Amino acid sequence: MKRLGLHEIRREFLEYFRENGHIVAPSFSLVPKDDPSLLLIGAGMAPLKKFFTGEKTPPGKRMTTCQKCLRTGDIDNVGQTDRHATFFEMLGNFSFGDYFKREAINWAWTFLRENLEIPEEDLWVTVFEEDHEAAKIWEEEIGLAKEKIVPLGKEDNFWELEVGPSGPCSEIYVDRGEEFGCGNPDCKPGCECDRFIEVWNLVFTQFDKDKEGNYHPLSHPNIDTGMGLERIATVLQGTDNIFEIDALQEVLHKVEDLSNYKYKTDKKLDISVRVITDHIRAITFLIGDGVIPSNEGRGYVLRRLLRRAASHGRKLGLDQPFLADIAKVVMDSWSVNYEELTSRRTMILEVISKEEEKFHETLETGMALLEDQVKDLKDKNEKVLSGERAFKLYDTYGFPVDLTNEILKDYGMTVDFDGFQSQMQAQKERARSARDDSNMGWEAGEEELKLDFKTDFTGYEKMQDTSKVLALVCQGHEVQSLQEGQEGLVIVEKTPFYPEGGGQIADTGQISWSQGRAQVLDTQKTKNGTIYSRVKVSQGNLEVGSQLDLEVDQDRRKAIMRNHSVTHLLHAALREVLGQHVQQSGSEVRDDWMRFDFSHYKPMTPEEVKAVEDRVNEMILANVPVSKELLAYNEAKQEGAIGLFEGKYGEKVRVVTMGDFSKELCGGTHVEATGDIGSFKILSESGIAAGVRRIESTTGFNVLKLLRDYETSHKALAAKLKTNEQNLLDRVDQVLQQQKELRKEVEDFKKQVASSDLDSSLSQVKEVNGISYITGILENVDGENLRNLAEETRDRHAPVVVVLASVMEDKVLFASAVTKELTKQVQAGKLIGKVAKIAGGGGGGRPDFAQAGGKDPAKVQEAIDAVEKFLAE
Structure with missing residues (x-):
């Protein structure tokens, strides 16, 4: 077999399938996107599920990935055995209605035999006992001996869910040798012993299983394969378990x-x-x-x-x-x-x-x-x-x-x-x-109360309303009144205050009654749909049954609406500029700022960021109406509405449409026309996970504030640098050059002083067990200069072991340099690790040079003194 490292195997696999016409997609995030049924990704095909079902269109009919996976079902066994793990990587190649069994089998065989050089005599396969087509391909086209093709039953070689895509599979095994076996001369794949290790599972998804358990042939069957990267690494590297790769x-x-x-x-x-x-x-x-x-x-x-x-x-x-x-x-x-x-x-x-x-x-x-x-x-x-x-x-x-x-x-x-x-x-x-997208706002006391009131939300149409108090809660207990100065929860019959959810923060504002008033600090929604506001009573006493005037902080709400509406336009612009594969992964909408997470396989270029920003502003200036309507879920999908986290929606959904630019399912509050947004500015674009990017931005008056802040800073900077605003960049370049020259002068001076101190403090070379060594403690010498001094001292007094320390405020730096002919006796990396540990630190490096750090300057003398002891040992 070809002995390859873990990272080499991954690269070899992906490149092999790239050469065979597959799109190489980066691993999807461990956090599932648009799939509320999963907590974490635990299989290579899990992120591709909707490509197989046809709910989504894949970027190509052939794909290959190395998918990050995490499973915690056996967490208590991790460590107890040599094989259990939580995190692993799954290699896979996939066909969405393109190639089928013949190609999948041939490619798998060729990769194992030619690329990984696994001997043919070590390879066995299993097939579903009724899958004569796969068995025939293995025997007649691959040329595998019939006795090495093992038919197994449905429980072993058939993949299926309760309903939906399903099909037989063929597993490829490597024979590790008789010494791992049970001693049975008929031992073969399917036996419970450790002789045969499964390395690759080829799933032939050719049926659609209905609720009655009937299997209907798919017109375009699919291929889903999986090979554990760590497992194939153990085979190629000849180890007994994954911890030895x-x-x-x-x-x-x-x-x-x-x-x-x-x-x-x-x-x-x-x-x-x-x-x-x-x-x-x-x-x-x-x-x-x-x-x-x-x-x-x-x-x-x-x-x-x-x-x-x-x-x-x-x-x-x-x-x-x-x-x-x-x-x-x-x-x-x-x-x-x-x-x-x-x-x-x-x-x-x-x-x-x-x-x-x-x-x-x-x-x-x-x-x-x-x-x-x-x-x-x-x-x-x-x-x-x-x-x-x-x-x-x-x-x-x-x-x-x-x-x-x-x-x-x-x-x-x-x-x-x-x-x-x-x-x-x-x-x-x-x-x-518990899902990341749930935002229930529960506390232990509130949950115990099991508040269950019907609250109508009127905030789509108005920001002021009147209503009656249904219940009050203080410190987890239902009460009849809230006194002046107290904080508590208020539940009313109807409210214009938007409860936090869908990425949009909660409304704040005020409520008033005939003899008092209170500030609304937050608004949330319980699991059963009860909306409650957290308030602080500033005047009078608030009682159950009181008639309230409720008023949302309108300026804040309008700013939130601008930032929320622009997320829809941003989503549309990203899909225009980057491609239709872009999907929203999450968002946070506040009054002064918003973030938008989306799927994309690489960082955006400055040109792409500018193009997206320009396109959003074009949509704003078009000033098209923003309509909101309730539709049946299927009707909304048929009209092309984009829906996120489908598991949240009921039979009726709220569709927000912005001209021809955007149509999305959304329960948040929005502007009446795109022109109300005013303006849009991207603040940053960054990656937050593999295949997931993040844009942070702002709108409206916040953009104006940002421009004024820039203007103020620009003028202040020009004044400090004693130049005009037009020459600011040239002046900065001059200052940086001067700073660079001054820094070099300082470093040269510090190096001369350190070298002088070193020469004066090391009047003689010490010796232990026939090994010459030099130690020294310096003040405020940085890592680079400490390294240079250690190497210069070593070269000047060779053959010798040098260990130097530098105390810099609340930390210690160590450097060790060893003449190469002494490295068989003393290795710098091991020595420096022991020395640094005394000062509360650690480090390491090569046999001839190593660096380390310490946290306790008070122990530096003890650490340096210990060099003699370590050399003596």
Whole structure:
């Protein structure tokens, strides 16, 4: 077999299918787009589902991808075994009514045999027992021996859902050899032993299954294949499991380096190494796709993975945040194929660091609470902590249940795991039902009240209305009145206040009654449709039954409407300029600003940004009417309305039409004509995930304010630089050049001073075990100059080991340079890592040169003094 690295296999696969007429599409985000049935993408074909069903038109009839996937169904087994993982990559080639079995089989065989050079004698296949066509192709066209074509039943070789596309499949296996087998001479694919490993599944989608279970032939059958990248890498690299393939070994070695633990020396600690190695990949990619830790939905998955990895780090002795350091290894390696890991690097590291630091704080709280639980159990002479209590420690305070159990063991106690799992399952159901696009505004007290009132929204037609108070809530309890100065919730019969939803922020304003008034701070909507406003009473007492005058903050609402309406025009302009593949992925509409997320496979050029901005302004200046009407959902779709997140819509939908430019399903508030928007300005265009871009923009008076701010800044800058506005750029160039020259002078001076200090402080070369070495501590020497000094000193006194430190305010820099002939005895990378650890840091590098950092300047002398000890060892 050809021994290829993980990233080489991915590149080879995609290029092979590109050469065979396939469009190479970048991996879709882990966050599903336009599919409320999925929490996260867990299969290569999942983002392409609507191409297969015909609901959407694919960019081409042939596609190939390497899709990021994440599954958490077996999360508790990750680390316990060598094969379970949360994150993985799925290679796939797809046909939407183009080629079928013959091409799919031939291409798969050719790729495995010629590109990967897997010997023919090691390859076996399975087919659906009734799929004689596929079996015939394998035997007569490929030339595979009949005994190596294994027919299996429907449960093994037939893919289907309850209704819809379905069909037989053919799986390709690699024979790992008799030493992995069960000893049965008739052993072959389908056996439960580890001898045959499935590497590629070819699904022939040729039927449409109806509700009665009947299979109807498709006029244009499809191909859907999947090959696990990590799995084929284990085959080519001859490893026993995914944790031993090249790319994951880099991550695993970083865990070893940080923990000073050698993998495969303790089975229990090996579990922790595997958990961290797997989870950090999932964590990094989730954040790269815009997921932020939270207590629900995708954010809950991320938080659970991160806390699980961090708690396993404690078992390895890592009692300080460490995950960001390992995430850097993931990003450095996988960024070769995933641009978002580079463009969002800073954000990924910040989210990981802050979440891990927060978790360490919760661990301290959890320890104190657990000690109270232990005391309570002792007082009651009990030995088992209830599942409910253990889950509260886990869910409320983030205390991992396995850590709880380990601590309890020291007291001869244990956890009721069945009770804990019951609580966990209930939480999973709650998390599964949570969608990113839901914005229910619930708090615990409000949910317990189960407010269920019918509230009519009148805000489409008016911004002022009168209504009666149906209910009041204060601090989670239903009350009869709100006193002056109190905050609470108000539910009325009808309201002009728009409740936050669909990306549009809530209305604010004021309400008044005969003897008082209150400010409306927020407006939300419950799960059952009750609209409520959060208010603060500024005068008088508000009582149930009061007749209210309700008034929306009109200037703010109009600004929100301008920004909302422009999202529709922006969507249309993007589809005109970039192509019809562009789809909205999300939005946030405020009064001063809006963001619009959309699918696109590469960054927009400055010319494209300008073209989109110009096109939107052309639509605004056209001043076409904006109509809103309720239509049956199917009727709206037939008229060409664009709908997002289809799962949200009922039988009737609100269609917003802007001339011939745009027709979309939308429940938000909008201007009467596009000219009301005034003007439009794009503030930024950036990538937020693979295949997802973001535009931030503003409209109306905010554009005028922006221009005035620019004008003010322009004049102030010209005054500071003592020039006129026309010559500002030339003057800036002059100042930058002067700054560059001055910086060089300063750096040269600092280097001379540092070199002088070094020469005077190092009057003699020290020696231990026959190794000459030089150490020194300097002040305020930056990393580049410290490196130069270390290398110059090494070259001047060779053969020698040099270790230098530089104290810079609240941190320490270290550099080590070793003469090459000494690197067999002393490696700079390993030495500097030990030295830096004493000062609360870490680092590494090549055998002949390495750099590191430290967090504790007070320990720098101790760290430098330790060089002699490390060399003696």
